[in-house]
Amino acid sequence: MKKNTLPRKCFALCLASIMLLMNGCGSSDTGSNSKNSSDSESGRNTNTAAEYSDESGKITDEAVELTIWKIWQNDYVDLNNLPAVKALEEVTGVKINYITVSWAEASEKFALMLTSGDYPDIIDSAAGSYPGGGETAISDGVYLELTDYIEKYMPNYKAYREGNEEVRKATMTDSGQIFAVYMLRATTDGTLAGEPAWAGLSIRKDWLDQLDKAMPETIDEWHDVLTAFKNEFNAEAPLMINPEGEMVTNSFLSAYGVKSGTGMFLDGDTVKYGPLEEGYRQYVELMRQWYAEGLIDQNFLSNDAGLIPANFAASDRTGAGGNLSGWVNDYYYKMGMTDNEDFWLSAVQAPVLNKGETAQSRMADSIVGSASAITTACKYPEIAAQWMDFMYSEEGLLYNNYGILGETYDIDADGSYYYTDTILNSPENLSSSDYLYQYVRGDGVGLCAWDRFELLSDESDDEVVENPKEIWNSDGTALDIPGAVTMSETEGSEFSLLFSDIKSYVQEKTVSYIIGTDSMDTYDKFVEDIKGMNIAKCIEIQQAAYERYLER
Amino acid sequence: MKLLKNISKDFRRNKILYILCIPIVAWYIIFCYVPMTGILMGFQNFSLTKGIFGSEWVGLKHFRDFFSSPYASRAIFNTLALSFLDLLFNFPAPIIFALLLNEVVHKLFKRVTQTLSYMPYFISMVVMCGIIVDFTKSGGVISQLVATITGTEVQNLLGNASYFRSIYTVSNVWQGIGFGSIIYVAALSSVDQELYEAARIDGANRWKQTLHITLPGIASTIIIMLILKMGSMLSVGSEKILLLYNPATYSTADVISTLVYRKSFEEYNYGFSTAVGLFNSVVNTSLLLLTNWISRKFSETSLF
Numbered sequence: 001m002k003k004n005t006l007p008r009k010c011f012a013l014c015l016a017s018i019m020l021l022m023n024g025c026g027s028s029d030t031g032s033n034s035k036n037s038s039d040s041e042s043g044r045n046t047n048t049a050a051e052y053s054d055e056s057g058k059i060t061d062e063a064v065e066l067t068i069w070k071i072w073q074n075d076y077v078d079l080n081n082l083p084a085v086k087a088l089e090e091v092t093g094v095k096i097n098y099i100t101v102s103w104a105e106a107s108e109k110f111a112l113m114l115t116s117g118d119y120p121d122i123i124d125s126a127a128g129s130y131p132g133g134g135e136t137a138i139s140d141g142v143y144l145e146l147t148d149y150i151e152k153y154m155p156n157y158k159a160y161r162e163g164n165e166e167v168r169k170a171t172m173t174d175s176g177q178i179f180a181v182y183m184l185r186a187t188t189d190g191t192l193a194g195e196p197a198w199a200g201l202s203i204r205k206d207w208l209d210q211l212d213k214a215m216p217e218t219i220d221e222w223h224d225v226l227t228a229f230k231n232e233f234n235a236e237a238p239l240m241i242n243p244e245g246e247m248v249t250n251s252f253l254s255a256y257g258v259k260s261g262t263g264m265f266l267d268g269d270t271v272k273y274g275p276l277e278e279g280y281r282q283y284v285e286l287m288r289q290w291y292a293e294g295l296i297d298q299n300f301l302s303n304d305a306g307l308i309p310a311n312f313a314a315s316d317r318t319g320a321g322g323n324l325s326g327w328v329n330d331y332y333y334k335m336g337m338t339d340n341e342d343f344w345l346s347a348v349q350a351p352v353l354n355k356g357e358t359a360q361s362r363m364a365d366s367i368v369g370s371a372s373a374i375t376t377a378c379k380y381p382e383i384a385a386q387w388m389d390f391m392y393s394e395e396g397l398l399y400n401n402y403g404i405l406g407e408t409y410d411i412d413a414d415g416s417y418y419y420t421d422t423i424l425n426s427p428e429n430l431s432s433s434d435y436l437y438q439y440v441r442g443d444g445v446g447l448c449a450w451d452r453f454e455l456l457s458d459e460s461d462d463e464v465v466e467n468p469k470e471i472w473n474s475d476g477t478a479l480d481i482p483g484a485v486t487m488s489e490t491e492g493s494e495f496s497l498l499f500s501d502i503k504s505y506v507q508e509k510t511v512s513y514i515i516g517t518d519s520m521d522t523y524d525k526f527v528e529d530i531k532g533m534n535i536a537k538c539i540e541i542q543q544a545a546y547e548r549y550l551e552r
Numbered sequence: 553m554k555l556l557k558n559i560s561k562d563f564r565r566n567k568i569l570y571i572l573c574i575p576i577v578a579w580y581i582i583f584c585y586v587p588m589t590g591i592l593m594g595f596q597n598f599s600l601t602k603g604i605f606g607s608e609w610v611g612l613k614h615f616r617d618f619f620s621s622p623y624a625s626r627a628i629f630n631t632l633a634l635s636f637l638d639l640l641f642n643f644p645a646p647i648i649f650a651l652l653l654n655e656v657v658h659k660l661f662k663r664v665t666q667t668l669s670y671m672p673y674f675i676s677m678v679v680m681c682g683i684i685v686d687f688t689k690s691g692g693v694i695s696q697l698v699a700t701i702t703g704t705e706v707q708n709l710l711g712n713a714s715y716f717r718s719i720y721t722v723s724n725v726w727q728g729i730g731f732g733s734i735i736y737v738a739a740l741s742s743v744d745q746e747l748y749e750a751a752r753i754d755g756a757n758r759w760k761q762t763l764h765i766t767l768p769g770i771a772s773t774i775i776i777m778l779i780l781k782m783g784s785m786l787s788v789g790s791e792k793i794l795l796l797y798n799p800a801t802y803s804t805a806d807v808i809s810t811l812v813y814r815k816s817f818e819e820y821n822y823g824f825s826t827a828v829g830l831f832n833s834v835v836n837t838s839l840l841l842l843t844n845w846i847s848r849k850f851s852e853t854s855l856f
Binding site for chain 2: 511517
């Protein structure tokens with residue numbers, strides 16, 4: 001009797017079709033399709049732009065909706081539902097549809113967005129990551145060139161740019177094009193000001209007091225203090241440095257007038273490279289000697305970043321190292337990481353060679369923050385420009401940094417702002433500043449009032465607590481190359497191709513000199529080798545870029 | 553055309569089997585063969601907005617850039633060295649382990665040992681590297697052990713370039729020995745017991761039995777695993793090395809993938825990384841084909 005195979009065949013067929021369907025969804029497509037991006041300027045219909053009214057802030061009566069692409073991560077709320085965001089929509093009359101991505105997937109999503117050709121109206125704060133730079137973005141037909149828009153529709157932003165030379169230069173390209181609107185850091189009253197240093201050198205003040213020593217200022221004094229730490233307190237690693245053999249804030253290097261080998265520095269108006277200079281050799285010799293004496297962490301190669309790890313600081317294994325502004329003073333004691341109630345990690349200025357000098361260790365104050373661009377896909381660029389400009393007004397600042405009047409903040413009798421209890425009494429698992437992000441957008445296109453954080457931090461005890469940011473701010477910034485200096489696409493790729501190998505070489509050799517694998521006799525050859533790797537070309541490129549920046 | 557006639561005859565007879573194959577073949581075509589057009593990126597200055605067919609063609613520029621780096625030859629040497637060491641130690645280890653397990657009579661002990669040996673495999677790479685970093689610091693367990701054995705003073709082992717290869721290989725063996733032995737244990741169980749009995753009657757001791765019965769019995773499995781392993785010679789795990797290396801060990805730890813990582817870290821240099829990836833794949837494939845051909849010549853086993 002022949003077996004009825006029909007049911008079996010049907011079953012097999014069903015299985016096959018299910019598998020085929022399931023393969024269709026899920027796996028990511030790794031191929032790229034090239035859709036042409038929309039043409040620029042020509043062919044777009046110009047809308048009748050409504051009058052920009054300074055008083056009401058209302059930009060348009062028409063129902064305009066803008067899509068904004070932004071990196072934003074919050075486990076609790078969606079950016080589109082934030083009270084301050086909704087309030088802004090009412091005030092400006094422009095509906096915003098935020099497309100948010102998390103930090104982890106940001107670069108991938110950005111690349112996908114560009115490849116798909118489906119651009120949002122505005123790219124918020126991420127416009128600077130366009131591969132090839134802003135000018136390429138304009139020539140590729142992705143970003144709009146904004147000089148005219150700023151001139152006609154953005155009076156607030158225009159005023160800020162023209163009032164500050166540094167800002168004006170940093171927000172344009174070498175050839176005079178403007179491809180983005182930049183976030184500007186300011187104080188709540190709207191005055192532009194760079195955020196003070198939030199990381200720097202720190203040292204155990206309570207140990208210093210026990211030893212009856214003053215804060216070390218010169219390198220010799222530091223040597224003294226570190227030796228005492230080692231001998232008196234058995235500190236295993238009196239000074240912490242990062243795996244490249246330097247300090248996160250260039251703290252000891254700058255005493256010799258040079259900066260780290262991972263970048264270049266300025267001497268007056270000349271671009272120079274640290275490892276080629278005599279100062280770098282002196283630094284390496286110093287570190288080498290200190291390492292041999294046991295004053296430097298023997299395991300510095302295995303540490304991340306060179307900031308003092310909590311377990312080191314709290315357990316008395318180290319006396320000094322780089323740290324963040326929130327983690328100094330008695331933070332470790334407050335957090336319960338140590339029982340020592342005298343524990344005090346004090347911020348300290350970077351050391352110098354001779355008393356009275358100031359170390360030029362810091363990066364330049366940055367008023368200019370991240371870049372936001374209007375794409376060519378935007379159908380209402382004038383309205384987008386006006387909307388962005390509103391963020392640079394006093395009202396815009398308040399909405400983005402403080403929230404809703406009466407609900408999240410209020411005004412004092414003398415006109416100063418303060419946060420209400422709604423924010424200050426944040427739920428248990430959140431700090432006030434984190435909780436504030438459930439109400440306001442925070443950083444993005446517009447003014448960033450960083451002084452709001454001081455209002456949010458917990459009230460400290462009555463005792464006068466020294467402000468680490470002020471201490472660190474007294475270090476100079478003369479050596480730093482401004483971040484706004486840019487290279488063209490071809491220059492940039494040539495530079496990074498040569499420079500990455502030079503960087504690796506310098507790091508390798510610096511570390512080997514410090515731990516003693518190589519003898520200092522080979523140092524001259526080390527400098528010769530760097531020159532042989534065409535560092536001159538790199539310096540030349542960087543110098544040309546800097547000079548173009550000066551001429552903007 | 554005879555081939556086509558054969559296929560169509562077979563198709564008529566086994567229609568269902570062919571239809572069953574369709575999803576898998578489609579999957580391979582869509583996700584493995586079509587994306588191969590991405591190889592073109594390695595010869596272009598790839599721009600995201602212009603796509604593959606709009607980007608500028610630069611020919612062998614990326615390859616030239618890669619090989620002109622003073623570190624390229626060192627990176628290639630290190631990659632091959634680490635792969636070779638891995639092959640030398642990490643390949644026989646599971647086999648020996650499986651053979652030893654096979655000798656164990658006590659069932660419970662055998663099972664417990666096997667299960668315990670699998671566990672290190674499931675530790676995530678990051679956790680593993682954290683453990684290694686901790687143990688090899690100057691206060692760590694392993695560095696102190698090494699210091700007492702070699703009589704030198706305690707040092708940070710990961711800061712010493714000559715130790716890197718050993719640390720890398722030994723931790724690989726420790727992690728992989730249990731899981732890798734699974735397939736060999738399975739192969740061993742398929743060896744006919746009667747052969748052993750016959751050998752014992754002939755007077756062979758355990759060692760001779762292993763040599764003449766067990767090893768030839770699992771020889772085909774070993775050869776297939778070897779050929780497969782040759783196919784990944786140049787793809788030495790970069791995540792592990794990235795987590796363990798530092799400037800002091802660049803001379804032995806820097807491999808092709810970490811070099812490329814450092815060179816194109818900040819840029820979206822798809823073209824460059826595709827070019828190096830293509831180089832990797834070409835070398836791996838040739839090694840695979842070579843090993844397969846050798847094995848076909850000298851034994852009956854081969855992958856294809």
